[in-house]
Amino acid sequence: MAPDAQRPEPSPSQQRRDRERAEARATILAAARDLARTEGWDAVSMRRLADRIGYSANFAYRYFKGRDDILLAFVRDGFARLADAMSAAGGSLEAATAAYLDFALDEPDLYQVMYGLGGVRVPAAATEDEGAGVGAVIAGILGVTDPYDDRIARLWATAHGLAALHAIGKLPVDRAHLHKLLSASVADLTRGTSNPRGATS
Amino acid sequence: MAPDAQRPEPSPSQQRRDRERAEARATILAAARDLARTEGWDAVSMRRLADRIGYSANFAYRYFKGRDDILLAFVRDGFARLADAMSAAGGSLEAATAAYLDFALDEPDLYQVMYGLGGVRVPAAATEDEGAGVGAVIAGILGVTDPYDDRIARLWATAHGLAALHAIGKLPVDRAHLHKLLSASVADLTRGTSNPRGATS
Structure with missing residues (x-):
């Protein structure tokens, strides 16, 4: 099996999606770290994180399983x-x-x-x-x-x-x-x- | 202040109450230890303990604050x-x-x-x-x-x-x-x- 030759370069739109995904994850993690620092890890829930960044909980679930x-x-x-x-x-x-x-x-x-x-x-x-x-x-x-x-x-x-x-x-x-x-x-x-x-x- | 002279011997009924109290506490702790061993400390709640020893949660609260x-x-x-x-x-x-x-x-x-x-x-x-x-x-x-x-x-x-x-x-x-x-x-x-x-x- 030829290795990398079979894997195409990501398209510009795929690259944009990857970048958006990395940014969304970073935003969610930063909010989680803030919550943990101020209120402890118990306070870190998908619902609280979504509230904190102004999105629905579904948004957070798109990037983390829980x-x-x-x-x-x-x-x-x-x-x-x-x-x-x-x-x-x-x-x-x-x-x-x-x-x-x-x-x-x-x-x-x-x-x-x-x-x-x-x-x-x-x-x-x-x-x-x-x-x-x-x-x-x-x-x-x-x-x-x-x-x-x-x-x-x-x-x-x-x-x-x-x-x-x-x-x-x-x-x-x-x-x-x-x-x-x-x-x-x-x-x-x-x-x-x-x-x-x-x-x- | 005269020390022990002022402290009366516990009455027989007080002694009985003390013994009952010690026994009740030991029963509750034994149930808690069993629960912790089999299901982990998260499972140890006043409600679960009362269920386990066949009394109301009020019984457990008489001997432990929580x-x-x-x-x-x-x-x-x-x-x-x-x-x-x-x-x-x-x-x-x-x-x-x-x-x-x-x-x-x-x-x-x-x-x-x-x-x-x-x-x-x-x-x-x-x-x-x-x-x-x-x-x-x-x-x-x-x-x-x-x-x-x-x-x-x-x-x-x-x-x-x-x-x-x-x-x-x-x-x-x-x-x-x-x-x-x-x-x-x-x-x-x-x-x-x-x-x-x-x-x-």
């Missing part, structure tokens, strides 16, 4: 942006994990929906893939291929645990202190695994 | 039992943290409501105190007084992160593997903080 589909778009966007922020952080384990923590603290509403925290019910779609991109950044720094490498899982658990406990009010310390805790764990893990007996060379 | 009050009872009971399990584990950091992880894996429905995981909305009551007993067990082992000591916060974050990521399907490894990850972090933390330069004595 509320879960909208939340899933945020989950995917959130993990992609988190991986980007970690990639852009400079290539050290310490900087990448610090970028993870900053993302969680700067975008608490997104982090809630990415991890189903604080009463937010996330869509039941396969959620494993959504975290793999984050693992891949750390895997690249560590020079391993498995995004579920033990050291990655431990760093992820510590960073997520700090962010999640803080988000629900169980770890009442400030941002600098959270960074200090994460940084100490990164240092211990690096020292511990590279030097399992604790001996200097 | 659904949140019932969830709060589980949060308190959960943290108390978690602290007990950790205390009973034998006095080492490794055993106490392993007991934490086992509790989270053995009682996933309780752990969900204790930490507001997976769409469970926990009551907005002060939640800090509920974790302090858990921190106190680790503080005792480490010989410190602050239940929010940095090492305790880091261990808690790692153990909670492992349990929470696993609970929502983002860390698809088995129980033995979760224990291995936690145990490695405990070892690194102990080595790292007791021996900050990684040098042997």
Whole structure:
């Protein structure tokens, strides 16, 4: 089967429809994010979104299957942006994990929906893939291929645990202190695994 | 003011009322736990509970202010039992943290409501105190007084992160593997903080 040769260029009218679709989705997502920020994710319903952008609920249903589909778009966007922020952080384990923590603290509403925290019910779609991109950044720094490498899982658990406990009010310390805790764990893990007996060379 | 002298012994009828009250609360909580186990916490409502135990909703309201009050009872009971399990584990950091992880894996429905995981909305009551007993067990082992000591916060974050990521399907490894990850972090933390330069004595 000849690959791309059989796929025609989109017509100008198809291109226009694609652009309109992307714009409509972006408008709906922006309204959802605003609602979530001001009133929490519970307030995000197809009816409320349609009211907010001045269209009928049918308009919103033309672009999203429902509320879960909208939340899933945020989950995917959130993990992609988190991986980007970690990639852009400079290539050290310490900087990448610090970028993870900053993302969680700067975008608490997104982090809630990415991890189903604080009463937010996330869509039941396969959620494993959504975290793999984050693992891949750390895997690249560590020079391993498995995004579920033990050291990655431990760093992820510590960073997520700090962010999640803080988000629900169980770890009442400030941002600098959270960074200090994460940084100490990164240092211990690096020292511990590279030097399992604790001996200097 | 003379203390206990002024407080009369409860009368036999008061004692009977206290006992009946305790029994009614236990019956309602057992029904709630059953419902949560089989249908999830969303199914736990005053109406469903009353139906289940064959009384009117008014009966349930005589013993609990509402659904949140019932969830709060589980949060308190959960943290108390978690602290007990950790205390009973034998006095080492490794055993106490392993007991934490086992509790989270053995009682996933309780752990969900204790930490507001997976769409469970926990009551907005002060939640800090509920974790302090858990921190106190680790503080005792480490010989410190602050239940929010940095090492305790880091261990808690790692153990909670492992349990929470696993609970929502983002860390698809088995129980033995979760224990291995936690145990490695405990070892690194102990080595790292007791021996900050990684040098042997």
